[in-house]
Amino acid sequence: MSSKKIPELPIKPKTGFSRRGFMSGVGLGGGALGTGLLENEATAAPAPAVAGPGAVPITLTLNGKPVKVTVEPRVTLVDALRNYLDMTGAKRVCDRGTCGACTVIMNGKTVYSCTVLAIDAQGKNIETIEGLATGNNMHPVSKAFVDNDAQQCGYCTPGFVMACKGFLDEHPNPTAAEVNSGLGGNLCRCGTYMGIRKAVLQAASEMKGGKKNG
Amino acid sequence: MANTPDYSWPPMEKRKMIGQRFKRLDGPVKSTGRAKYSSDTRPKDLLFGAYLTSPHAHARVTSIDTSEAEKLPGVKAVHVAAPAGTEMQYQGWEIAGVAATTEEIAREATRKIKVDYEILPHFVNDEDLASAGSRAKQGGERVVGDPDKAFQQAEAVCEGQYGIPVVYHSCLEPHGQIIQWRPGTEANNAGDQIMVWPSTQNVPAYAGDLGTRLKVPANNIKVKMDYIGGGFGSKFNPDAWAIVGAELSKKAGGRPVHLYLDRATEQMIGGNRPSAYSKIKVGGKKDGTITAFEAFTWGTGGFAAVNPAAQPYIMTKIPNIRETRTPVSTNTGTQRAWRAPGNQQASYLTCCAIEDFAHKVGMDPLEVFKVNAQYATADARVPLYRYQLDKAAELAEWKKLWKPRGQNGNGPIKRGLGIGWSAWGGMGHPSQCRTVINPDGTVSIEIGTQDLGTGTRTIITQVAAETLGLQMGQVKLVIGTNDLPPDGGSGGSTTVGGVSTSTRKSTVNALAKLFETVAPALGTEPDQLEAVDGNIRVKGTPSKSMTWVAACRKLGTNKISEMGTFNGRDGGNLLTQGAGGVQIADVSVDTETGIVKMNRYVAVADCGMVINPRLAESQVYGAIIMGIGTALFEERVIDVPTGRTLNPDMEWYKLAGIADVGNIIVHMDIRKENDDRGIIGLGEPPAIPICAAVGNAVTNAIGVRVPNIPMTPDHVLAALEGRKA
Numbered sequence: 052m053s054s055k056k057i058p059e060l061p062i063k064p065k066t067g068f069s070r071r072g073f074m075s076g077v078g079l080g081g082g083a084l085g086t087g088l089l090e091n092e093a094t095a096a097p098a099p100a101v102a103g104p105g106a107v108p109i110t111l112t113l114n115g116k117p118v119k120v121t122v123e124p125r126v127t128l129v130d131a132l133r134n135y136l137d138m139t140g141a142k143r144v145c146d147r148g149t150c151g152a153c154t155v156i157m158n159g160k161t162v163y164s165c166t167v168l169a170i171d172a173q174g175k176n177i178e179t180i181e182g183l184a185t186g187n188n189m190h191p192v193s194k195a196f197v198d199n200d201a202q203q204c205g206y207c208t209p210g211f212v213m214a215c216k217g218f219l220d221e222h223p224n225p226t227a228a229e230v231n232s233g234l235g236g237n238l239c240r241c242g243t244y245m246g247i248r249k250a251v252l253q254a255a256s257e258m259k260g261g262k263k264n265g
Numbered sequence: 266m267a268n269t270p271d272y273s274w275p276p277m278e279k280r281k282m283i284g285q286r287f288k289r290l291d292g293p294v295k296s297t298g299r300a301k302y303s304s305d306t307r308p309k310d311l312l313f314g315a316y317l318t319s320p321h322a323h324a325r326v327t328s329i330d331t332s333e334a335e336k337l338p339g340v341k342a343v344h345v346a347a348p349a350g351t352e353m354q355y356q357g358w359e360i361a362g363v364a365a366t367t368e369e370i371a372r373e374a375t376r377k378i379k380v381d382y383e384i385l386p387h388f389v390n391d392e393d394l395a396s397a398g399s400r401a402k403q404g405g406e407r408v409v410g411d412p413d414k415a416f417q418q419a420e421a422v423c424e425g426q427y428g429i430p431v432v433y434h435s436c437l438e439p440h441g442q443i444i445q446w447r448p449g450t451e452a453n454n455a456g457d458q459i460m461v462w463p464s465t466q467n468v469p470a471y472a473g474d475l476g477t478r479l480k481v482p483a484n485n486i487k488v489k490m491d492y493i494g495g496g497f498g499s500k501f502n503p504d505a506w507a508i509v510g511a512e513l514s515k516k517a518g519g520r521p522v523h524l525y526l527d528r529a530t531e532q533m534i535g536g537n538r539p540s541a542y543s544k545i546k547v548g549g550k551k552d553g554t555i556t557a558f559e560a561f562t563w564g565t566g567g568f569a570a571v572n573p574a575a576q577p578y579i580m581t582k583i584p585n586i587r588e589t590r591t592p593v594s595t596n597t598g599t600q601r602a603w604r605a606p607g608n609q610q611a612s613y614l615t616c617c618a619i620e621d622f623a624h625k626v627g628m629d630p631l632e633v634f635k636v637n638a639q640y641a642t643a644d645a646r647v648p649l650y651r652y653q654l655d656k657a658a659e660l661a662e663w664k665k666l667w668k669p670r671g672q673n674g675n676g677p678i679k680r681g682l683g684i685g686w687s688a689w690g691g692m693g694h695p696s697q698c699r700t701v702i703n704p705d706g707t708v709s710i711e712i713g714t715q716d717l718g719t720g721t722r723t724i725i726t727q728v729a730a731e732t733l734g735l736q737m738g739q740v741k742l743v744i745g746t747n748d749l750p751p752d753g754g755s756g757g758s759t760t761v762g763g764v765s766t767s768t769r770k771s772t773v774n775a776l777a778k779l780f781e782t783v784a785p786a787l788g789t790e791p792d793q794l795e796a797v798d799g800n801i802r803v804k805g806t807p808s809k810s811m812t813w814v815a816a817c818r819k820l821g822t823n824k825i826s827e828m829g830t831f832n833g834r835d836g837g838n839l840l841t842q843g844a845g846g847v848q849i850a851d852v853s854v855d856t857e858t859g860i861v862k863m864n865r866y867v868a869v870a871d872c873g874m875v876i877n878p879r880l881a882e883s884q885v886y887g888a889i890i891m892g893i894g895t896a897l898f899e900e901r902v903i904d905v906p907t908g909r910t911l912n913p914d915m916e917w918y919k920l921a922g923i924a925d926v927g928n929i930i931v932h933m934d935i936r937k938e939n940d941d942r943g944i945i946g947l948g949e950p951p952a953i954p955i956c957a958a959v960g961n962a963v964t965n966a967i968g969v970r971v972p973n974i975p976m977t978p979d980h981v982l983a984a985l986e987g988r989k990a
Contacts, residue, residue, distance in 0.1 A: 149916040183298075189297060207437055240495050242888065245926075
């Protein structure tokens with residue numbers, strides 16, 4: 052008859068587990084993560100001053116605009132967006148860098164925002180789904196998702212749209228095989244991949260002509 | 266009105282909206298990230314919740330101390346769900362919830378709750394029936410005909426054991442809700458008020474259930490949900506976390522509380538599909554006719570006994586059957602309905618046995634499936650299955666590509682094809698709809714349903730626009746709250762039949778009222794009018810017409826408000842039930858690595874009248890892709906000695922990705938004779954046969970039966986080496 056204290060719970064994997072350490076560790080072999088961590092970001096960033104443990108004011112550059120928010124250093128970027136800034140397009144699903152539902156674009160690279168600390172995202176140009184449309188005009192990727200019914204419940208969709216956008220920025224003329232590998236870092240449970248494959252190719256064709264950033 | 270209105274669907278060739286491939290109406294709001302799911306809702310003064318659950322598969326709480334958690338700055342409420350003395354029967358059992366000003370503080374507070382446990386013996390190994398002891402309780406033996414005699418007389422007999430494990434629903438939006446419980450005031454005798462934003466498949470019934478459990482009148486409970494991030498059968502009633510969330514809100518003075526399961530807890534207790542294992546013996550003739558079927562089936566749905574899948578699947582009229590079903594109680598999270606409950610397991614077990622019997626008698630399994638379709642429960646399905654088998658075979662190039670076992674190439678990569686089949690009801694549920702036509706010509710359709718991403722919004726709007734002769738944009742649809750005319754829960758493929766029938770009736774009734782108003786102005790009787798292309802006109806004399814807006818203006822100051830009700834039974838020819846379907850998997854297996862690759866997957870999807878083929882196809886694609894995940898990768902893994910769940914996540918519990926699913930060909934079987942059946946729900950049927958088809962294809966490819974789903978390299982290589990995985 053044993054007695055266990057809560058911090059030993061195996062189902063709370065974040066206990067005693069540093070996200071930053073995780074990032075650095077994975078960053079060295081970053082190719083393992085589909086849409087991936089930023090190797091350069093993780094290794095090249097200067098050692099940050101010690102912040103916290105209490106809440107600290109930070110400034111995030113979101114869709115081109117500086118946004119001030121006060122968060123504890125342990126707050127992830129996805130939680131900062133969703134819980135502190137009411138930007139709920141990015142979804143928190145697996146919360147550990149597997150499913151891609153929280154995908155945003157940071158300094159031109161797609162990242163899982165659940166594996167980025169908000170304080171570490173300062174000074175980076177962060178694009179979220181909220182900034183993708185131009186006025187009332189949907190971004191070609193969003194439009195292609197609608198046109199090809201590449202969504203059902205839609206909970207994975209914002210992450211997928213951002214992953215597609217990031218992918219197409221780097222691969223403007225993708226082959227079908229490149230689509231499959233380039234979007235392997237996002238998961239959908241309703242099973243919309245057939246529509247997504249078509250949507251990426253449609254968006255690629257519509258984005259040609261220099262309209263780089265929708 | 267003198268006569269009962271004619272609610273029947275317009276003939277196929279006259280339809281303007283029904284049958285069109287409209288894009289889903291909520292597509293833009295979803296693909297731009299603007300759709301607010303329940304978990305995205307941020308009401309004023311919101312608190313964030315976190316959950317403490319049992320780390321043990323079986324334990325008793327001997328003491329619980331929340332004082333440290335309560336002292337943490339920012340914590341506003343702590344609620345204990347498992348007080349000292351509580352016996353917890355699975356890992357993930359709810360112990361306590363915390364509400365705090367931030368989610369980080371709430372999570373930290375759960376770690377400060379001190380719990381002492383008395384560890385109790387656990388049992389988690391559902392596959393090993395021999396070790397289950399008293400945890401397995403065999404039900405009665407079901408015998409049809411004389412199976413012993415039939416097996417003696419059989420020209421061929423084959424035996425096998427097949428298994429399909431527990432899998433997680435893995436809804437991307439976890440289970441949970443935002444809930445606000447405000448105390449009533451004695452002054453106005455208002456009573457307690459609850460506002461809840463749940464992630465649920467059952468908006469209309471949610472309040473009643475919640476009210477009973479919280480002892481708050483359902484009248485005082487308001488439920489709202491615009492979007493849900495996946496349910497698949499696992500999100501109907503208010504769960505323990507709704508009660509915990511409500512108590513936290515009340516304790517926090519009525520502030521709303523956001524309480525959703527974290528991913529590990531979601532996987533462990535948010536829903537899973539029961540396992541099924543079966544020892545099956547099939548006897549029959551050399552021409553492939555099965556004459557005797559015996560199945561001893563067991564499986565687990567968690568701690569409570571849940572009967573495993575019934576056998577044989579579809580071929581219920583085999584003349585000689587012996588069957589037992591043994592529920593196994595395990596210390597694991599409780600099963601929930603999964604898109605066609607019990608059917609994936611049943612289809613897999615039976616289809617494996619058919620394929621093995623075909624091999625035994627040296628026949629093409631396609632022919633053996635066709636021969637034994639004679640035993641389908643409903644006579645009408647016999648020719649339909651044969652038609653679907655032939656159609657699927659044609660699309661999969663079966664005749665060209667299928668080879669007997671052992672003849673699938675000399676290199677390490679072997680190609681194989683396999684068949685699975687399905688049967689489902691899909692009758693519409695009871696549903697009510699209100700149509701309001703305003704004097705300014707605007708129209709609203711009000712119905713207390715929900716759109717799970719199946720396209721419910723879009724198809725209701727199509728039906729309404731069809732009846733009223735309007736365009737999609739001219740009909741405003743209101744769904745998603747519990748104060749609307751009640752629809753049912755969205756499960757069992759019952760929604761499309763229910764909502765389209767009530768919407769059709771409601772819009773026909775409302776239109777009849779409009780006809781009564783405008784008939785005099787057009788110099789005719791109401792029953793001589795029709796609504797077409799935005800006009801009300803005299804049948805046969807299109808020149809005698811007025812625009813929709815002009816017609817509505819004649820209402821003066823009175824709007825039309827008409828109900829349409831489907832009671833679940835008397836839908837006439839508007840809807841029916843009974844969908845089959847045949848699917849064929851085409852795979853390549855690397856016999857050196859055991860890796861299975863999907864080449865092509867063909868589905869012949871049975872259907873009735875299809876309102877929107879684009880969305881119907883999406884349902885089928887989605888069902889297959891979800892099924893491919895379960896066929897190739899998905900399996901709950903629990904460590905037997907410790908009872909700990911090893912993969913309550915999304916990296917070691919692997920869903921299919923975009924590169925894993927191969928090419929999928931969906932043939933919606935839209936034909937006049939199917940259209941005449943009316944609406945039949947189709948979310949379920951295509952989700953059934955994937956494990957069966959893929960399992961049989963892998964077996965065909967490598968020449969030996971791989972008994973257990975999923976078709977992982979481990980299972981494939983074990984079968985090739987003749988060992989038990």
